[in-house]
Amino acid sequence: MKEIKIEATLTIFDSVKELPDDIRLLIDKAIKARTKAYAPYSQFQVGAAILLDNGKIVTGSNQENASFPSGLCAERTAIYYAGAKYPKAHIIRMAISATSLNKPSLTPIPPCGACRQAIAEYEIKQKEPIEIYYMGATGNVALSKSLENLLPFFFDKSVL
Template sequence: MKEVKIESKLSVFDDFNELPPDVAKLMENAIEARHNAYAPYSKFLVGAAILLDNGEVVTGNNQENASYPSGLCAERTAIYYAGAKFPNAKILKMALTAGSQIQTTKTPIPPCGACRQAIAEYEFKQDDPIEIYFMGETGKVVKSDSLANLLPLGFDKSFL
Protein backbone atom coordinates (compact mmCIF):
# COMPACT_ATOMS: atom_id res chain seq x y z
CA MET A 1 0.00 0.00 0.00
CA LYS A 2 1.06 3.54 -0.72
CA GLU A 3 -0.30 6.58 1.06
CA VAL A 4 -1.12 9.63 -1.07
CA LYS A 5 -1.48 13.14 0.32
CA ILE A 6 -3.79 15.58 -1.46
CA GLU A 7 -3.49 19.29 -0.70
CA SER A 8 -5.51 22.32 -1.71
CA LYS A 9 -4.34 25.90 -1.77
CA LEU A 10 -6.86 28.66 -1.08
CA SER A 11 -6.44 32.40 -0.55
CA VAL A 12 -8.47 34.18 2.12
CA PHE A 13 -9.36 37.88 2.04
CA ASP A 14 -10.35 39.41 5.39
CA ASP A 15 -13.43 41.00 3.84
CA PHE A 16 -15.08 42.23 0.67
CA ASN A 17 -13.04 45.48 0.69
CA GLU A 18 -9.78 43.57 0.11
CA LEU A 19 -10.97 42.14 -3.20
CA PRO A 20 -9.49 43.37 -6.48
CA PRO A 21 -11.94 45.86 -8.12
CA ASP A 22 -13.02 43.46 -10.89
CA VAL A 23 -13.76 40.70 -8.37
CA ALA A 24 -15.58 43.13 -6.06
CA LYS A 25 -17.84 44.13 -8.97
CA LEU A 26 -18.49 40.47 -9.78
CA MET A 27 -19.30 39.78 -6.11
CA GLU A 28 -21.70 42.77 -6.13
CA ASN A 29 -23.50 41.07 -9.04
CA ALA A 30 -23.66 37.85 -7.00
CA ILE A 31 -25.03 39.75 -3.99
CA GLU A 32 -27.73 41.33 -6.15
CA ALA A 33 -28.60 37.89 -7.55
CA ARG A 34 -28.77 36.49 -3.98
CA HIS A 35 -31.41 39.07 -3.08
CA ASN A 36 -33.59 37.72 -5.91
CA ALA A 37 -33.32 34.06 -4.88
CA TYR A 38 -36.50 32.08 -4.34
CA ALA A 39 -35.98 30.13 -1.10
CA PRO A 40 -39.25 30.05 0.86
CA TYR A 41 -38.46 26.67 2.45
CA SER A 42 -34.82 26.80 3.50
CA LYS A 43 -34.68 30.59 3.91
CA PHE A 44 -31.11 30.22 2.59
CA LEU A 45 -30.41 32.57 -0.31
CA VAL A 46 -27.51 32.03 -2.70
CA GLY A 47 -26.29 34.22 -5.55
CA ALA A 48 -23.73 33.51 -8.24
CA ALA A 49 -22.08 35.69 -10.87
CA ILE A 50 -19.88 34.40 -13.68
CA LEU A 51 -17.44 36.44 -15.76
CA LEU A 52 -16.97 35.07 -19.28
CA ASP A 53 -14.02 35.67 -21.58
CA ASN A 54 -16.29 37.68 -23.91
CA GLY A 55 -16.86 40.22 -21.11
CA GLU A 56 -20.42 39.09 -20.35
CA VAL A 57 -21.50 38.58 -16.75
CA VAL A 58 -24.13 35.91 -16.12
CA THR A 59 -25.91 35.63 -12.78
CA GLY A 60 -28.03 33.01 -11.09
CA ASN A 61 -29.66 32.30 -7.76
CA ASN A 62 -31.15 29.32 -6.04
CA GLN A 63 -34.69 28.41 -6.99
CA GLU A 64 -36.51 26.14 -4.55
CA ASN A 65 -39.56 24.00 -5.06
CA ALA A 66 -41.93 22.29 -2.63
CA SER A 67 -40.64 19.08 -4.17
CA TYR A 68 -37.10 19.69 -2.89
CA PRO A 69 -35.11 17.77 -5.51
CA SER A 70 -36.76 19.87 -8.22
CA GLY A 71 -35.01 23.07 -7.15
CA LEU A 72 -31.69 24.27 -8.51
CA CYS A 73 -28.66 25.89 -6.88
CA ALA A 74 -27.42 29.35 -7.87
CA GLU A 75 -24.13 28.06 -9.26
CA ARG A 76 -25.77 25.60 -11.63
CA THR A 77 -28.46 28.10 -12.63
CA ALA A 78 -25.73 30.54 -13.70
CA ILE A 79 -23.33 28.05 -15.26
CA TYR A 80 -26.01 26.29 -17.30
CA TYR A 81 -27.39 29.62 -18.51
CA ALA A 82 -23.86 30.69 -19.51
CA GLY A 83 -23.42 27.40 -21.38
CA ALA A 84 -26.77 27.78 -23.15
CA LYS A 85 -26.45 31.47 -24.04
CA PHE A 86 -22.68 31.63 -24.73
CA PRO A 87 -21.64 28.05 -25.62
CA ASN A 88 -18.19 29.01 -26.92
CA ALA A 89 -17.24 31.42 -24.14
CA LYS A 90 -14.87 30.38 -21.38
CA ILE A 91 -15.67 30.99 -17.74
CA LEU A 92 -12.93 33.07 -16.16
CA LYS A 93 -14.26 33.73 -12.66
CA MET A 94 -17.18 32.91 -10.42
CA ALA A 95 -18.35 34.85 -7.37
CA LEU A 96 -20.67 33.16 -4.88
CA THR A 97 -22.44 34.51 -1.82
CA ALA A 98 -24.88 32.85 0.54
CA GLY A 99 -27.00 34.12 3.40
CA SER A 100 -29.73 32.99 5.71
CA GLN A 101 -32.94 34.90 6.34
CA ILE A 102 -32.82 33.52 9.89
CA GLN A 103 -29.30 34.53 10.97
CA THR A 104 -26.33 36.45 9.56
CA THR A 105 -24.00 34.19 7.61
CA LYS A 106 -20.38 35.16 8.31
CA THR A 107 -18.67 31.96 7.17
CA PRO A 108 -17.62 31.61 3.51
CA ILE A 109 -19.99 29.09 1.88
CA PRO A 110 -18.42 26.95 -0.88
CA PRO A 111 -20.40 25.27 -3.67
CA CYS A 112 -22.22 22.05 -2.79
CA GLY A 113 -21.07 18.74 -4.26
CA ALA A 114 -23.48 18.78 -7.21
CA CYS A 115 -22.39 22.32 -8.12
CA ARG A 116 -18.72 21.37 -7.80
CA GLN A 117 -19.30 18.58 -10.30
CA ALA A 118 -21.09 20.95 -12.71
CA ILE A 119 -18.28 23.51 -12.44
CA ALA A 120 -15.73 20.73 -12.94
CA GLU A 121 -17.43 19.76 -16.19
CA TYR A 122 -17.03 23.28 -17.58
CA GLU A 123 -13.46 23.58 -16.33
CA PHE A 124 -12.64 20.29 -18.04
CA LYS A 125 -14.53 21.33 -21.20
CA GLN A 126 -12.63 24.60 -21.56
CA ASP A 127 -9.29 23.14 -20.43
CA ASP A 128 -8.66 26.24 -18.32
CA PRO A 129 -9.12 26.76 -14.59
CA ILE A 130 -11.99 28.81 -13.21
CA GLU A 131 -11.25 31.20 -10.34
CA ILE A 132 -13.90 30.80 -7.65
CA TYR A 133 -14.55 33.35 -4.90
CA PHE A 134 -17.05 32.57 -2.15
CA MET A 135 -18.35 34.27 0.97
CA GLY A 136 -21.28 34.41 3.35
CA GLU A 137 -23.15 37.69 3.74
CA THR A 138 -20.22 39.37 5.49
CA GLY A 139 -16.73 38.50 6.58
CA LYS A 140 -13.97 36.60 4.86
CA VAL A 141 -13.88 35.80 1.15
CA VAL A 142 -12.14 32.63 -0.02
CA LYS A 143 -10.51 32.31 -3.44
CA SER A 144 -9.72 29.06 -5.20
CA ASP A 145 -7.63 29.28 -8.37
CA SER A 146 -9.38 26.21 -9.76
CA LEU A 147 -12.29 23.95 -9.00
CA ALA A 148 -9.70 21.18 -8.61
CA ASN A 149 -8.82 22.70 -5.20
CA LEU A 150 -12.41 22.15 -4.06
CA LEU A 151 -12.95 18.79 -5.75
CA PRO A 152 -9.75 16.78 -5.92
CA LEU A 153 -10.01 13.46 -7.76
CA GLY A 154 -12.91 14.82 -9.81
CA PHE A 155 -14.98 12.71 -12.16
CA ASP A 156 -14.85 13.64 -15.85
CA LYS A 157 -15.54 12.23 -19.30
CA SER A 158 -12.16 10.46 -19.41
CA PHE A 159 -13.67 7.80 -17.10
CA LEU A 160 -16.54 7.00 -19.46
Protein backbone atom coordinates in the same frame (compact mmCIF):
# COMPACT_ATOMS: atom_id res chain seq x y z
CA MET B 1 -0.89 -0.09 0.06
CA LYS B 2 -0.25 3.46 -1.02
CA GLU B 3 -1.16 6.64 0.80
CA ILE B 4 -2.16 9.72 -1.18
CA LYS B 5 -1.90 13.17 0.34
CA ILE B 6 -4.23 15.85 -1.03
CA GLU B 7 -3.59 19.53 -0.50
CA ALA B 8 -5.79 22.48 -1.37
CA THR B 9 -4.61 26.04 -1.63
CA LEU B 10 -7.09 28.81 -0.86
CA THR B 11 -6.55 32.51 -0.35
CA ILE B 12 -8.65 34.15 2.37
CA PHE B 13 -9.35 37.87 2.24
CA ASP B 14 -10.57 39.65 5.38
CA SER B 15 -13.31 41.42 3.42
CA VAL B 16 -14.46 42.42 -0.03
CA LYS B 17 -12.58 45.72 0.46
CA GLU B 18 -9.26 43.89 0.00
CA LEU B 19 -10.17 42.76 -3.52
CA PRO B 20 -9.48 44.54 -6.81
CA ASP B 21 -12.34 46.59 -8.28
CA ASP B 22 -13.24 44.03 -10.98
CA ILE B 23 -13.61 41.25 -8.39
CA ARG B 24 -15.67 43.51 -6.11
CA LEU B 25 -17.99 44.23 -9.04
CA LEU B 26 -18.47 40.51 -9.66
CA ILE B 27 -19.13 39.84 -5.98
CA ASP B 28 -21.60 42.75 -5.89
CA LYS B 29 -23.48 41.14 -8.77
CA ALA B 30 -23.52 37.82 -6.88
CA ILE B 31 -24.89 39.56 -3.78
CA LYS B 32 -27.61 41.25 -5.87
CA ALA B 33 -28.46 37.91 -7.49
CA ARG B 34 -28.73 36.38 -4.00
CA THR B 35 -31.57 38.79 -3.18
CA LYS B 36 -33.53 37.30 -6.11
CA ALA B 37 -33.33 33.76 -4.74
CA TYR B 38 -36.56 31.84 -4.33
CA ALA B 39 -35.93 30.01 -1.05
CA PRO B 40 -39.24 29.77 0.86
CA TYR B 41 -38.40 26.36 2.36
CA SER B 42 -34.76 26.59 3.42
CA GLN B 43 -34.57 30.36 3.91
CA PHE B 44 -31.05 29.94 2.49
CA GLN B 45 -30.27 32.36 -0.32
CA VAL B 46 -27.40 32.00 -2.78
CA GLY B 47 -26.31 34.23 -5.64
CA ALA B 48 -23.67 33.57 -8.27
CA ALA B 49 -22.07 35.77 -10.91
CA ILE B 50 -19.86 34.49 -13.71
CA LEU B 51 -17.40 36.51 -15.80
CA LEU B 52 -16.96 35.15 -19.32
CA ASP B 53 -14.00 35.75 -21.62
CA ASN B 54 -16.26 37.80 -23.91
CA GLY B 55 -16.71 40.33 -21.08
CA LYS B 56 -20.30 39.30 -20.30
CA ILE B 57 -21.39 38.70 -16.72
CA VAL B 58 -24.10 36.11 -16.13
CA THR B 59 -25.87 35.75 -12.78
CA GLY B 60 -28.06 33.17 -11.12
CA SER B 61 -29.82 32.55 -7.83
CA ASN B 62 -31.08 29.40 -6.16
CA GLN B 63 -34.63 28.41 -7.04
CA GLU B 64 -36.35 26.00 -4.66
CA ASN B 65 -39.33 23.75 -5.19
CA ALA B 66 -41.59 21.92 -2.74
CA SER B 67 -40.21 18.75 -4.33
CA PHE B 68 -36.67 19.54 -3.12
CA PRO B 69 -34.67 17.68 -5.77
CA SER B 70 -36.47 19.74 -8.43
CA GLY B 71 -34.87 23.01 -7.34
CA LEU B 72 -31.58 24.34 -8.66
CA CYS B 73 -28.60 26.01 -7.01
CA ALA B 74 -27.41 29.49 -7.97
CA GLU B 75 -24.09 28.26 -9.31
CA ARG B 76 -25.70 25.77 -11.69
CA THR B 77 -28.40 28.24 -12.69
CA ALA B 78 -25.69 30.70 -13.75
CA ILE B 79 -23.28 28.21 -15.31
CA TYR B 80 -25.97 26.46 -17.37
CA TYR B 81 -27.36 29.80 -18.55
CA ALA B 82 -23.85 30.88 -19.56
CA GLY B 83 -23.38 27.59 -21.42
CA ALA B 84 -26.73 27.94 -23.21
CA LYS B 85 -26.43 31.64 -24.07
CA TYR B 86 -22.68 31.79 -24.81
CA PRO B 87 -21.64 28.19 -25.68
CA LYS B 88 -18.20 29.15 -27.01
CA ALA B 89 -17.27 31.51 -24.19
CA HIS B 90 -14.88 30.43 -21.45
CA ILE B 91 -15.60 31.09 -17.80
CA ILE B 92 -12.85 33.22 -16.27
CA ARG B 93 -14.15 33.47 -12.72
CA MET B 94 -17.18 32.96 -10.54
CA ALA B 95 -18.31 34.80 -7.40
CA ILE B 96 -20.74 33.28 -4.90
CA SER B 97 -22.50 34.81 -1.91
CA ALA B 98 -24.68 32.67 0.37
CA THR B 99 -26.47 33.15 3.65
CA SER B 100 -29.38 32.00 5.75
CA LEU B 101 -32.13 34.54 6.29
CA ASN B 102 -32.49 33.16 9.84
CA LYS B 103 -28.83 33.50 10.82
CA PRO B 104 -26.58 35.50 8.47
CA SER B 105 -23.35 33.69 7.64
CA LEU B 106 -20.09 35.54 8.16
CA THR B 107 -17.86 32.72 6.88
CA PRO B 108 -17.25 31.72 3.26
CA ILE B 109 -19.70 29.11 1.98
CA PRO B 110 -18.33 27.02 -0.90
CA PRO B 111 -20.43 25.46 -3.66
CA CYS B 112 -22.24 22.21 -2.86
CA GLY B 113 -21.05 18.92 -4.34
CA ALA B 114 -23.43 18.95 -7.32
CA CYS B 115 -22.33 22.48 -8.21
CA ARG B 116 -18.67 21.53 -7.84
CA GLN B 117 -19.21 18.74 -10.35
CA ALA B 118 -20.96 21.12 -12.79
CA ILE B 119 -18.10 23.62 -12.49
CA ALA B 120 -15.61 20.78 -13.01
CA GLU B 121 -17.33 19.90 -16.29
CA TYR B 122 -16.78 23.43 -17.57
CA GLU B 123 -13.13 23.51 -16.45
CA ILE B 124 -12.59 20.26 -18.35
CA LYS B 125 -14.52 21.53 -21.39
CA GLN B 126 -12.54 24.75 -21.67
CA LYS B 127 -9.20 23.26 -20.54
CA GLU B 128 -8.65 26.25 -18.25
CA PRO B 129 -9.18 26.71 -14.52
CA ILE B 130 -12.03 28.81 -13.19
CA GLU B 131 -11.30 31.16 -10.28
CA ILE B 132 -13.97 30.82 -7.60
CA TYR B 133 -14.53 33.55 -5.02
CA TYR B 134 -17.03 32.67 -2.31
CA MET B 135 -18.35 34.28 0.83
CA GLY B 136 -21.24 34.37 3.27
CA ALA B 137 -23.43 37.46 3.67
CA THR B 138 -20.38 39.51 4.68
CA GLY B 139 -16.95 38.86 6.15
CA ASN B 140 -14.10 36.82 4.73
CA VAL B 141 -13.89 35.97 1.05
CA ALA B 142 -12.20 32.74 -0.05
CA LEU B 143 -10.51 32.29 -3.41
CA SER B 144 -9.84 28.98 -5.07
CA LYS B 145 -7.82 29.39 -8.27
CA SER B 146 -9.35 26.20 -9.65
CA LEU B 147 -12.24 23.89 -8.88
CA GLU B 148 -9.66 21.17 -8.33
CA ASN B 149 -8.90 22.69 -4.89
CA LEU B 150 -12.53 22.14 -3.90
CA LEU B 151 -13.09 18.80 -5.64
CA PRO B 152 -9.77 17.01 -6.19
CA PHE B 153 -11.21 13.71 -7.45
CA PHE B 154 -13.89 14.96 -9.79
CA PHE B 155 -15.82 12.60 -12.05
CA ASP B 156 -15.06 13.09 -15.73
CA LYS B 157 -15.56 11.38 -19.11
CA SER B 158 -12.35 9.36 -18.69
CA VAL B 159 -14.23 6.94 -16.41
CA LEU B 160 -17.14 6.39 -18.81
